[in-house]
Amino acid sequence: MHIRCIIVDDEAPARDELRFLLSAYEGIDIIDEADSATAAIAKIEELKPDLVFLDIQMPGRNGFEVIKALASETAPKPHYVFATAFDNYAIQAFEASAVDYILKPLSSRRLAQTLEKVRTLIAQKNNSFIEQQLQVLLDKVSPPVRELIKISVEKKGKMRLLSPEEIVFCSYADNHILVHTSNEALPIHGITTMDKLEEHLAGSSFFRVHRAILVNLNAIKEFSPWFHGKYNLIMDDRFATELAVSRSRVREFKMKLGL
Numbered sequence: 001m002h003i004r005c006i007i008v009d010d011e012a013p014a015r016d017e018l019r020f021l022l023s024a025y026e027g028i029d030i031i032d033e034a035d036s037a038t039a040a041i042a043k044i045e046e047l048k049p050d051l052v053f054l055d056i057q058m059p060g061r062n063g064f065e066v067i068k069a070l071a072s073e074t075a076p077k078p079h080y081v082f083a084t085a086f087d088n089y090a091i092q093a094f095e096a097s098a099v100d101y102i103l104k105p106l107s108s109r110r111l112a113q114t115l116e117k118v119r120t121l122i123a124q125k126n127n128s129f130i131e132q133q134l135q136v137l138l139d140k141v142s143p144p145v146r147e148l149i150k151i152s153v154e155k156k157g158k159m160r161l162l163s164p165e166e167i168v169f170c171s172y173a174d175n176h177i178l179v180h181t182s183n184e185a186l187p188i189h190g191i192t193t194m195d196k197l198e199e200h201l202a203g204s205s206f207f208r209v210h211r212a213i214l215v216n217l218n219a220i221k222e223f224s225p226w227f228h229g230k231y232n233l234i235m236d237d238r239f240a241t242e243l244a245v246s247r248s249r250v251r252e253f254k255m256k257l258g259l
Contacts, residue, residue: 003028003050004051005029006044007030007034008040008052008053008058008066009058015033019033021111025112031047031049032047037058037060038061041070044066044070044078048075050078050122054066054080059254059255060259064138068138071134079118079130081118082099084103100118149201150163151197151200152190153186154186162181164201164204166181167179167216168236169214169219170213170215172193177193182236182237183238207252209243210245211246219236221234230244231245231253232245233245
């Protein structure tokens with residue numbers, strides 16, 4: 001039995017180590033590698049491997065999000081083996097699913113056990129069971145659904161509630177916060193600091209590019225490197241507003257976007 005597999009890890013040494021360990025086993029064909037969740041999703045969709053060795057903690061989207069993104073695929077699902085440094089609590093969730101896990105640093109003995117399990121599962125060819133068990137895993141590791149988030153702003157003497165999706169960015173100046181939508185800027189009501197606003201929007205697609213600017217990552221039209229290690233953003237509003245990512249936040253900004 002030949003097993004076609006893809007290795008997904010953002011660190012090249014980790015991919016090289018796993019490739020070396022797998023070379024000791026007959027019938028394991030490494031058909032590609034990926035260094036991010038985004039790249040992994042594209043390669044899994046294209047190549048349809050039997051097995052994916054999947055890192056959990058990666059810049060931007062994590063390993064669980066790879067599975068979520070591919071959940072609607074009608075083709076036979078690959079078997080996922082997580083490479084993880086997670087604690088025992090998370091491992092209990094893995095053990096309840098059809099996937100397996102290997103702890104970093106990798107062990108040849110543990111890898112052999114994993115491959116034996118994968119060979120057995122592939123031989124069973126029960127894709128519906130795989131889908132069911134992957135959903136069990138995602139249900140256990142997914143964060144709880146947050147309460148409805150709204151931002152209160154003032155317009156013509158009345159209070160208006162905005163959804164996060166309506167906000168392009170927020171700015172702080174002269175001791176007050178302005179909420180910028182695609183066509184106007186409105187003063188916020190009830191929240192007095194950017195720290196509090198950032199906390200209120202935690203879990204949404206917002207990122208603090210500067211101590212006085214909080215942007216909706218989904219509302220960035222384009223961006224490019226700028227002077228002194230900064231990045232320049234062009235926002236998707238009618239003004240094509242330009243904002244700068246401070247040099248100290250560029251690395252985290254790129255990680256958020258999976259770059």
